[in-house]
Amino acid sequence: MRLLANTEILIKGPLFGCRMCGNCLLQETAFICPMECPKGMRNGPCGGVTPEKHCYVDESRQCIWYAIYKRAQKTGREEKLLEILPPLDWNKVGTETWGDVVKQVRKIGTAKFFGSLVSKDVVKKDEVWDSVFKTVRQPSWWLGDSDYHPPLYSEPASNLERCLRNGEFVVATEVTPPLSADSGKLIRDIEHVKRYVKAINFTDASSANPKMSAVACCKVAADLNAEPVYQIAARDTTRTGLQSNVIGSGQFGIRNILCVTGDSPNVGPPPASDMNFVDIDSVQMLWILRRMRDDGIYLDGRKMKHPPMFFLGAATSPFASDPELQAIKDHKKVNAGAQFFQTNLVFEPDRLDLWLEQLDKRNILEKVYILLGLVPLKSHKAALYLHNKVPGVYLPGNILSRMEKAGDRAPEEGIQIALELIDSVKNKKGINGIHLMTLGWEEVVGRIVTESGLCPSLSGL
Ligand code: SF4
Numbered sequence: 001m002r003l004l005a006n007t008e009i010l011i012k013g014p015l016f017g018c019r020m021c022g023n024c025l026l027q028e029t030a031f032i033c034p035m036e037c038p039k040g041m042r043n044g045p046c047g048g049v050t051p052e053k054h055c056y057v058d059e060s061r062q063c064i065w066y067a068i069y070k071r072a073q074k075t076g077r078e079e080k081l082l083e084i085l086p087p088l089d090w091n092k093v094g095t096e097t098w099g100d101v102v103k104q105v106r107k108i109g110t111a112k113f114f115g116s117l118v119s120k121d122v123v124k125k126d127e128v129w130d131s132v133f134k135t136v137r138q139p140s141w142w143l144g145d146s147d148y149h150p151p152l153y154s155e156p157a158s159n160l161e162r163c164l165r166n167g168e169f170v171v172a173t174e175v176t177p178p179l180s181a182d183s184g185k186l187i188r189d190i191e192h193v194k195r196y197v198k199a200i201n202f203t204d205a206s207s208a209n210p211k212m213s214a215v216a217c218c219k220v221a222a223d224l225n226a227e228p229v230y231q232i233a234a235r236d237t238t239r240t241g242l243q244s245n246v247i248g249s250g251q252f253g254i255r256n257i258l259c260v261t262g263d264s265p266n267v268g269p270p271p272a273s274d275m276n277f278v279d280i281d282s283v284q285m286l287w288i289l290r291r292m293r294d295d296g297i298y299l300d301g302r303k304m305k306h307p308p309m310f311f312l313g314a315a316t317s318p319f320a321s322d323p324e325l326q327a328i329k330d331h332k333k334v335n336a337g338a339q340f341f342q343t344n345l346v347f348e349p350d351r352l353d354l355w356l357e358q359l360d361k362r363n364i365l366e367k368v369y370i371l372l373g374l375v376p377l378k379s380h381k382a383a384l385y386l387h388n389k390v391p392g393v394y395l396p397g398n399i400l401s402r403m404e405k406a407g408d409r410a411p412e413e414g415i416q417i418a419l420e421l422i423d424s425v426k427n428k429k430g431i432n433g434i435h436l437m438t439l440g441w442e443e444v445v446g447r448i449v450t451e452s453g454l455c456p457s458l459s460g461l
Pocket of ligand 1: 036037038039040041044045046047048049050054055056057058062063064065066
């Protein structure tokens with residue numbers, strides 16, 4: 001076995017950049033090993049690709065997932081990228097996979113397998129290859145596929161889901177978790193925004209910075225009769241922790257869960273931890289949670305007596321990559337279990353159409369609700385920071401110059417820009433609401449919601 005493993009690394013190392021993860025998925029990743037991604041992504045890119053298609057964690061390197069997507073596109077294998085790939089089985093890391101492949105080839109017949117290599121019948125060839133490699137890369141405890149699985153429950157899991165099902169254009173916002181153990185400001189902010197919005201997100205140590213935990217903030221919100229959205233970052237989550245947390249969070253009345261990858265530890269305070277091999281990525285989180293809820297099983301397949309109930313969401317970054325490539329990742333998240341998306345910040349409504357068209361082509365728009373990420377800019381400096389430093393966020397020149405010219409009036413100008421953006425997106429096909437990210441400026445939520453007319457019952461407040 002050691003000899004086989006050494007031979008495998010000797011050949012696959014230089015050819016594919018193989019790192020002997022022991023759970024080979026080269027067949028599905030256009031024969032480029034994704035394991036050199038510094039965030040350990042195994043199911044597609046994060047939202048951090050730079051405009052030059054480099055990796056935001058290490059800008060000297062091209063985003064490996066962009067390279068995979070481009071090659072798959074060139075060879076007509078994009079749809080292969082939809083298959084939900086499993087997390088690593090750590091007992092296999094460092095071991096060879098060829099032994100399993102050989103076993104599988106023997107099982108289906110050596111002549112049949114090698115015959116398929118020269119066959120011109122593409123469908124048959126794919127079938128034979130899948131009968132070997134899919135069995136190897138999709139263990140029985142995972143069984144990932146490329147299909148859409150509609151939720152298997154009828155009554156809405158949360159009020160947010162109920163409103164979206166009813167066709168309301170909803171507003172969600174974010175309240176910043178406190179940096180210390182004092183919850184006074186948190187409570188005041190929740191009390192202030194709750195009358196204007198359908199749900200409040202609590203981030204999970206955003207920017208890889210420790211803060212009050214999202215689940216604790218959600219509990220505080222639920223106790224104040226506000227509806228929380230519990231964000232869980234893959235960066236700080238293990239497969240065991242995830243399953244335990246969602247069963248526990250249900251006990252606090254938390255019914256909306258948003259799965260995100262999380263920022264690289266490199267953007268947080270030193271000393272940096274490592275994301276090189278994350279335990280699970282955001283797509284895998286969605287797959288695990290959907291199966292817990294709808295199939296009533298744990299990741300290992302054990303049945304649970306009382307499955308948890310939740311409305312499952314994911315993040316997306318419409319401008320992180322080329323629209324048709326971004327749509328592949330979004331399609332994959334919807335297939336894995338995402339019922340709603342909250343997007344990265346958007347400042348160019350027209351550019352959004354290209355992405356929406358791609359989602360429409362994939363028939364995703366009727367399967368997922370989209371809440372568009374908007375922010376009221378407070379200053380020119382903040383605008384520049386978002387434009388230059390936050391991956392996937394672009395501010396057009398006219399917005400940057402309006403903020404610059406506004407001088408002391410910048411906060412007012414930022415509110416006006418936000419109102420204009422709301423106006424231009426609220427009737428777009430496929431957009432079901434907005435997600436106001438205030439970046440600590442929670443007091444402005446009431447004014448924006450009221451002046452935009454998104455909550456008519458509040459006009460005149
Ligand atoms: S941009 Fe994201 S997906 Fe691409 S290599 Fe970097 S961390 Fe990985």
